[in-house]
Amino acid sequence: MSHSPRSWNNGPVLSQPVSLPAGPDTPAGILSRLRDGGTEGPRLFHERYGRSVNRLVAALLGPDSEHDDLVHDIFCALLTNVGKVRDAGRLDFWVRAVTVNQVRKVLRRRRFRRLFLAAEEAVAEPCVEGDDPSAHERLRRAWAIIRALPTDERIVFTLRFLEERTLDEVADGAGCSLATAKRRLERARRAVHAAAGRDVLLAGWLEGGLR
Amino acid sequence: MSEDLGRLPDELRAEVARRAGAVDERAQLERISRALERPKPAPRWRWAVAVSGAVAIAAAVAFFLVLRPASTTPSCSTSQGPLSVGGYVIAEQPDALRFSDGSLMELEAGTRARLAGALDGEVRVTLEEGVVTSAIQRGTGRWSIEAGPWRISVLGTRFRTTWHPPDLDVVVDEGLVEVVGKGTTLRVGGGQRFQSSPGDDAGPEAQAAQSLPDASLAPSPPVVRVTAPQRPLASPRPRWKDLATQERYREALEEVDRDGEQAVLANLEAWDGLQLSDAARFAGRPELAWRALNVVRQRHPGSAPAALAAFRLGRTRFQEGAFEEAVGWFDRFLAEAPSNELVEDARGKRMEALALASRLDDARRAAVDYLRLHPRGPHAARARALAATP
Numbered sequence: 001m002s003h004s005p006r007s008w009n010n011g012p013v014l015s016q017p018v019s020l021p022a023g024p025d026t027p028a029g030i031l032s033r034l035r036d037g038g039t040e041g042p043r044l045f046h047e048r049y050g051r052s053v054n055r056l057v058a059a060l061l062g063p064d065s066e067h068d069d070l071v072h073d074i075f076c077a078l079l080t081n082v083g084k085v086r087d088a089g090r091l092d093f094w095v096r097a098v099t100v101n102q103v104r105k106v107l108r109r110r111r112f113r114r115l116f117l118a119a120e121e122a123v124a125e126p127c128v129e130g131d132d133p134s135a136h137e138r139l140r141r142a143w144a145i146i147r148a149l150p151t152d153e154r155i156v157f158t159l160r161f162l163e164e165r166t167l168d169e170v171a172d173g174a175g176c177s178l179a180t181a182k183r184r185l186e187r188a189r190r191a192v193h194a195a196a197g198r199d200v201l202l203a204g205w206l207e208g209g210l211r
Numbered sequence: 212m213s214e215d216l217g218r219l220p221d222e223l224r225a226e227v228a229r230r231a232g233a234v235d236e237r238a239q240l241e242r243i244s245r246a247l248e249r250p251k252p253a254p255r256w257r258w259a260v261a262v263s264g265a266v267a268i269a270a271a272v273a274f275f276l277v278l279r280p281a282s283t284t285p286s287c288s289t290s291q292g293p294l295s296v297g298g299y300v301i302a303e304q305p306d307a308l309r310f311s312d313g314s315l316m317e318l319e320a321g322t323r324a325r326l327a328g329a330l331d332g333e334v335r336v337t338l339e340e341g342v343v344t345s346a347i348q349r350g351t352g353r354w355s356i357e358a359g360p361w362r363i364s365v366l367g368t369r370f371r372t373t374w375h376p377p378d379l380d381v382v383v384d385e386g387l388v389e390v391v392g393k394g395t396t397l398r399v400g401g402g403q404r405f406q407s408s409p410g411d412d413a414g415p416e417a418q419a420a421q422s423l424p425d426a427s428l429a430p431s432p433p434v435v436r437v438t439a440p441q442r443p444l445a446s447p448r449p450r451w452k453d454l455a456t457q458e459r460y461r462e463a464l465e466e467v468d469r470d471g472e473q474a475v476l477a478n479l480e481a482w483d484g485l486q487l488s489d490a491a492r493f494a495g496r497p498e499l500a501w502r503a504l505n506v507v508r509q510r511h512p513g514s515a516p517a518a519l520a521a522f523r524l525g526r527t528r529f530q531e532g533a534f535e536e537a538v539g540w541f542d543r544f545l546a547e548a549p550s551n552e553l554v555e556d557a558r559g560k561r562m563e564a565l566a567l568a569s570r571l572d573d574a575r576r577a578a579v580d581y582l583r584l585h586p587r588g589p590h591a592a593r594a595r596a597l598a599a600t601p
Contacts, residue, residue, distance in 0.1 A: 039244060042240070042243065042244060042247060043240065043244075046236070046239070046240045046243065050236045050239065050240070051231065051236070054231045054234045054236070054239075055227060055228070055231040058227045058230045058231040059223075059224075059227045063226075063230065067230070067234075068234070068239070071234070071239065072239065072242055072243060072246070075239075075243045076243060076246050076247065079243070079247055080247075123456055123457050125456065126226050126230075127226055127229040127230045127233065128226070128229075129225075129229065133482065133485075133515055133516065133519065134519075134551065134553070138222070139222065139223070139226050140456075142219060142222065142223055143223070143226075146223070161216065161220040161223075161224075162220060162223055162224050162227055164224075189215065189216065192216060192219070193215050193216060196216070196219055200553075200556060202219065205216075205217050205218045205219045205222060206215070206216060206217040206218075206219060207217055
């Protein structure tokens with residue numbers, strides 16, 4: 001499976017730096033509106049990044065009852081600190097990096113709590129199309145496997161396989177070197193493959209069947 | 212690189228898209244906007260804020276350790292006794308939330324509400340559905356009623372809230388309330404009425420200064436009877452189910468024991484029955500797993516969960532060495548769910564059970580069938596061996 005680069009905000013991929021017109025919904029336009037104050041800037045910012053941040057958090061966390069609260073906190077952090085972004089061309093990257101970092105903090109905090117405080121995981125039920133019980137169960141088990149990965153491996157796995165990022169983007173998003181990203185990715189892939197292969201319900205997915 | 216993982220990433224991606232697509236982005240933006248509207252200290256005053264914070268903390272510590280007066284947050288009770296935070300009230304007949312400061316929230320019959328918070332002078336009541344008529348004492352802290360996407364903040368008043376999702380109706384008899392929701396904030400005063408329109412995405416309208424001869428408060432109800440769970444209900448679904456979903460099977464079973472096994476089994480939905488059987492099995496309670504599966508079979512015949520229960524019963528009997536009985540359960544499963552993805556496993560186990568039950572002719576026929584239908588299945592090697600048996 002090839003991983004073609006995909007823009008962070010579902011827009012076209014810019015292969016070369018170009019001079020973007022500062023329209024209201026471009027990064028430069030959004031930064032400008034945000035500097036002006038008022039409600040228009042946050043609205044445009046959310047319009048551009050709302051879907052992608054929700055999707056990234058949904059992928060990184062899996063089905064999770066705290067999804068909405070976390071996305072809320074991420075946007076508050078983004079909108080509070082967006083003034084630090086000087087280069088509008090880096091806004092997409094910055095949003096993704098902040099999102100990944102916020103989710104990483106949450107995952108690590110949860111892991112710590114589970115280890116020492118026996119805290120509850122905020123697991124929710126997966127969203128299934130139709131009412132196929134086995135599909136529900138498969139997804140539940142698949143997410144359990146992803147959740148069991150170490151946090152850093154979980155992040156690179158998600159960025160690569162669920163967000164379909166290039167290896168460079170995975171490394172950037174995870175905040176590590178390309179070599180480290182590859183190592184983590186391979187460990188995660190092997191772990192997921194092994195765990196899914198042991199599961200009678202998931203094994204079919206590995207072979208490309210069970211649609 | 213993802214070839215090794217087959218369709219697993221595709222399926223997870225699709226699930227992520229479904230979940231992300233279900234997010235109410237408009238409500239999300241409203242919530243973010245509200246949070247950002249709160250005043251923040253200017254950066255250059257951070258040092259002052261830090262010092263003030265330290266002083267405030269010290270003062271708070273002193274206050275709590277030395278000078279702490281009785282709590283300013285009123286306590287709450289119903290006809291059934293004290294109601295703690297998180298307490299859930301289902302008023303089968305009219306009842307009231309009576310607060311220690313004299314404030315009163317009368318619940319009409321059929322009303323479901325929760326005392327969502329009572330801390331630091333703030334009282335929050337969540338109205339799930341029904342009618343609440345409130346008479347709030349002035350100057351006793353902050354009060355609010357939350358109904359779906361709406362929040363009605365009380366500013367010292369007498370008013371009636373009717374919430375039948377998605378319709379909200381607030382009639383203010385005296386004083387002032389603030390209704391917040393769907394991007395709108397409206398103040399509704401005495402003699403005014405607020406009504407949300409179903410599906411009105413453009414926001415609600417306050418129908419001001421309406422004449423409301425019937426808006427006066429009803430007298431205190433002479434008869435009260437409430438079914439009030441004495442412990443908070445974190446969610447409408449049973450707690451054991453949450454714990455089982457989190458794979459905390461022993462705790463889930465402890466919860467089942469607390470709720471009463473018979474009561475849990477009596478209220479078991481089909482899918483919950485399968486989940487309970489899994490939890491019981493993993494928690495080392497096979498007898499409960501067995502009972503849960505049988506409940507699913509008896510109460511939901513012909514359903515998909517009932518078919519899956521047959522498979523699990525067959526697997527259980529197989530593991531216990533009751534091979535003839537296992538064959539029977541696998542037969543039922545195959546008849547009831549012929550296209551289920553577990554049929555391959557069921558055919559393999561059935562074949563094995565027949566062989567172990569010394570029904571070798573039947574086992575050979577099952578092996579031939581298996582090889583015809585699943586030539587590359589995980590039981591194929593065993594099937595070939597059985598099929599070749601003279």
